[in-house]
Amino acid sequence: MNDWQKKSPLDWETYVNKRVKVAAEEKNEYEGWVLTVDPVSASVVLADFPENEPVSILVVLGHAVQEVNIMQDADDDTKARLSRIFEPEESKAYSP
Amino acid sequence: EPPEVTEMTKATQATRAALRRRFLLTLAAARGQPVTFVLCQRVRVSAVLGAAWVPDGTEVGGHNGSAAVAFQVDALQTPLGVQRAALLRGRDVVVFGFQMAEKWRK
Numbered sequence: 001m002n003d004w005q006k007k008s009p010l011d012w013e014t015y016v017n018k019r020v021k022v023a024a025e026e027k028n029e030y031e032g033w034v035l036t037v038d039p040v041s042a043s044v045v046l047a048d049f050p051e052n053e054p055v056s057i058l059v060v061l062g063h064a065v066q067e068v069n070i071m072q073d074a075d076d077d078t079k080a081r082l083s084r085i086f087e088p089e090e091s092k093a094y095s096p
Numbered sequence: 097e098p099p100e101v102t103e104m105t106k107a108t109q110a111t112r113a114a115l116r117r118r119f120l121l122t123l124a125a126a127r128g129q130p131v132t133f134v135l136c137q138r139v140r141v142s143a144v145l146g147a148a149w150v151p152d153g154t155e156v157g158g159h160n161g162s163a164a165v166a167f168q169v170d171a172l173q174t175p176l177g178v179q180r181a182a183l184l185r186g187r188d189v190v191v192f193g194f195q196m197a198e199k200w201r202k
Contacts, residue, residue, distance in 0.1 A: 024191060028138070
């Protein structure tokens, strides 16, 4: 189990709504807004909003995560956008 | 004797549930979509995601946790041709991605 998988839900929660760079196995690197971190597999779900294109979702599997670096905090608009991606209907922003 | 439920435990459990919920919604959204997988050795394959199996957390422990996921896919495109149905092991997958429209956006 790697260091990332050993973190607690409260640690992972600090990454939600942050723009991050994830270094993964075999020199793969991914960037995006953190939607969530699965507390079971430690997989990181990243969202990105390319202009005039659908939302791009990336799931980096927990076992492959080597390092996660926070680059930026989301503004309110981005937070709202992130919270609405998967919600079946209008719902409140994520606040535990 | 059940363990004492502290405020800290409650906060951890609530956060855990919220994080997990979003993850399961992600998998639900990916179902039936064309998905690109990056596997070991940077091999890229495309397929339609049928189902993802993720344990509920009770199976983890002792093991390294990496076998915790498996993906059932249809129409897996490989260099050798298209596999009608296949099962990808989670530990062979580095990342997978898909696109989705923001229906609610004006």
